[in-house]
Amino acid sequence: MKNSNIISTPKAPQAIGPYSQAIKVDNLIFTSGQIPLDPSSGKIISDNFEDQVLQSLKNIRGILLEESLSINHIIKLTVYLVDLTNFDKLNNVFEKFFLNVYPARSVIEVSKLPKNSQIEIEAVCYNDN
Numbered sequence: 001m002k003n004s005n006i007i008s009t010p011k012a013p014q015a016i017g018p019y020s021q022a023i024k025v026d027n028l029i030f031t032s033g034q035i036p037l038d039p040s041s042g043k044i045i046s047d048n049f050e051d052q053v054l055q056s057l058k059n060i061r062g063i064l065l066e067e068s069l070s071i072n073h074i075i076k077l078t079v080y081l082v083d084l085t086n087f088d089k090l091n092n093v094f095e096k097f098f099l100n101v102y103p104a105r106s107v108i109e110v111s112k113l114p115k116n117s118q119i120e121i122e123a124v125c126y127n128d129n
Contacts, residue, residue: 011062013037016114022063029067029125033080034059035117049086049118053093056121067127074103076124083118084109090119 007022007029015021015032022031036055038045039062045055061071079090087107094102103123113120 007063007066009063009066011039011065012059013039013042016042024067024127027127029064029069029073029123029127031060031063031123031125033078033120033122034063035114035120037115044115044117049089050093052117052119053090053121054097056119057093057097060121060123064125068129069125069127071098072101073125073127074123075126076104077106078122079105079107080110080113080120081107081118082110082113086118 004023004025006020007024009021012021012034016037019032022029034056036045036052037043037059038055039059045051057071060074064070064073081087081090084107090107094105
């Protein structure tokens with residue numbers, strides 16, 4: 001693919017399958033879905049839903065840091081939940097993490113996620129460097 005680069009970093013969990021952590025195409029970055037894996041151990045960090053949301057967001061932030069970007073470069077998030085009744089808890093974590101600069105977002109309920117995670121988040125980001 002012309003003008004594209006694979007992004008790989010130890011600041012986020014390594015891929016658990018045949019995919020890249022993220023791909024940069026021109027000024028856009030597309031992350032693969034991030035589940036709440038600890039980057040150093042490769043294990044789910046907790047059974048607590050809020051902890052899982054925060055870790056998934058931290059993993060996206062780790063990918064962006066590899067490109068010297070911040071969470072303010074996120075333009076769209078797609079969030080997959082195994083239980084949509086956690087929607088209010090999700091919003092509470094997002095309000096604390098994003099500090100009034102909120103990206104566009106979709107939230108979708110799914111039947112199951114890798115490693116029995118409760119959440120998976122993928123991002124589309126803009127690189128203005």
